[in-house]
Amino acid sequence: MILGKIELIPPVIAAPMAGITDQSFRIIAREMGASLVVSEMVSCKGLIYDQAKTWELLSTDELEQPIVVQLFGSVPDEVARAAALIEQKIPCVAIDINMGCPTPKITKNGEGAALMLNPRLAGEIVKSAVRAVSLPVTVKTRKAWDDSSPTAVELAKEVEQAGAAAIAVHGRTRAAFYGGKADWNIIRSVRDAVSIPVIGNGDVFSANDALRLMQGTGCHGIMVGRGALGNPWLFRDISRSLLGQAELPAPTVPERIDMALRQLAMTVERKGEYAAIREMRQHLAWYIKGVSGAARWRDHINRTTSLEDLCEILLQIAAQRPLPAD
Numbered sequence: 001m002i003l004g005k006i007e008l009i010p011p012v013i014a015a016p017m018a019g020i021t022d023q024s025f026r027i028i029a030r031e032m033g034a035s036l037v038v039s040e041m042v043s044c045k046g047l048i049y050d051q052a053k054t055w056e057l058l059s060t061d062e063l064e065q066p067i068v069v070q071l072f073g074s075v076p077d078e079v080a081r082a083a084a085l086i087e088q089k090i091p092c093v094a095i096d097i098n099m100g101c102p103t104p105k106i107t108k109n110g111e112g113a114a115l116m117l118n119p120r121l122a123g124e125i126v127k128s129a130v131r132a133v134s135l136p137v138t139v140k141t142r143k144a145w146d147d148s149s150p151t152a153v154e155l156a157k158e159v160e161q162a163g164a165a166a167i168a169v170h171g172r173t174r175a176a177f178y179g180g181k182a183d184w185n186i187i188r189s190v191r192d193a194v195s196i197p198v199i200g201n202g203d204v205f206s207a208n209d210a211l212r213l214m215q216g217t218g219c220h221g222i223m224v225g226r227g228a229l230g231n232p233w234l235f236r237d238i239s240r241s242l243l244g245q246a247e248l249p250a251p252t253v254p255e256r257i258d259m260a261l262r263q264l265a266m267t268v269e270r271k272g273e274y275a276a277i278r279e280m281r282q283h284l285a286w287y288i289k290g291v292s293g294a295a296r297w298r299d300h301i302n303r304t305t306s307l308e309d310l311c312e313i314l315l316q317i318a319a320q321r322p323l324p325a326d
């Protein structure tokens with residue numbers, strides 16, 4: 001799959017997940033085989049009004065390149081101004097516009113998935129961003145707002161016409177949030193309706209899922225979100241499978257803990273101990289999923305406020321020591 005000046009080989013992309021896919025996560029995703037990563041979504045207004053918290057989300061590292069920055073906004077002129085700021089200040093290979101976020105905080109302002117209700121406005125947003133930057137502008141969307149509203153096909157045609165370089169489609173409606181099963185048929189329909197690259201997304205939890213999604217829909221790329229949480233090896237497995245390479249064994253518990261410790265160390269380096277210990281709790285819970293005594297280990301992890309104690313707990317899990325008494 002080609003995106004602007006780069007070719008994604010194989011076309012496996014780490015999905016943006018706000019509050020989760022920070023720099024440490026993205027570096028690991030790249031190392032493990034994702035050929036492209038996407039920032040957490042950032043607010044166009046936050047960039048235009050120069051809010052420090054918004055810019056902090058965009059701290060990037062050479063190690064995670066190539067990276068796409070994802071914006072959310074609903075006013076064409078604001079999206080264009082924010083895109084121009086990104087192009088000036090942040091080394092990235094494309095700018096993506098979020099047209100799929102289901103949270104009321106976003107949709108009540110007409111942003112994220114609410115744009116699915118107005119494909120014409122979605123097109124205007126893309127057109128004005130495309131005029132403002134020389135980087136490719138892409139869109140990430142869902143199947144539809146709900147079962148009775150215009151679908152991703154209409155939106156895809158509008159944004160293609162407006163100059164979008166690619167479109168990612170998550171096969172769920174906004175109404176479904178993350179429940180039920182992703183409908184991959186909509187990805188096929190979008191693939192058939194436009195000539196820009198289409199990235200399939202939703203419920204890829206194994207290399208086999210990725211193959212089925214690609215073969216079943218003809219999509220050009222695969223985007224993986226929740227399946228990679230605590231399991232960045234999924235990027236390796238999908239990449240190898242798409243390249244026709246042999247499957248590798250699943251990581252052992254000590255390997256999983258090693259990776260968790262690395263992510264923890266990178267997060268401490270970037271965000272400081274206090275924030276890292278708290279933000280890493282969710283990731284550590286994912287890394288130890290399925291390990292014997294995981295629920296009780298998780299309790300210990302969540303109660304720990306010292307980095308030294310946290311590392312000690314992780315080393316004990318790696319050594320598969322018995323749980324300490326409560």
Ligand SMILES: Cc1cc2nc3c(=O)[nH]c(=O)nc-3n(C[C@H](O)[C@H](O)[C@H](O)COP(=O)(O)O)c2cc1C
Binds near residue numbers: 017070
């Ligand atoms: C906690 C969480 C945060 C998310 N944040 C974003 C986001 O910032 N931008 C976006 O386009 N999608 C976001 N998504 C949606 C994912 O990118 C992806 O479309 C969705 O999880 C379906 O893919 P999956 O089944 O592989 O997880 C988020 C999903 C989750 C679970």
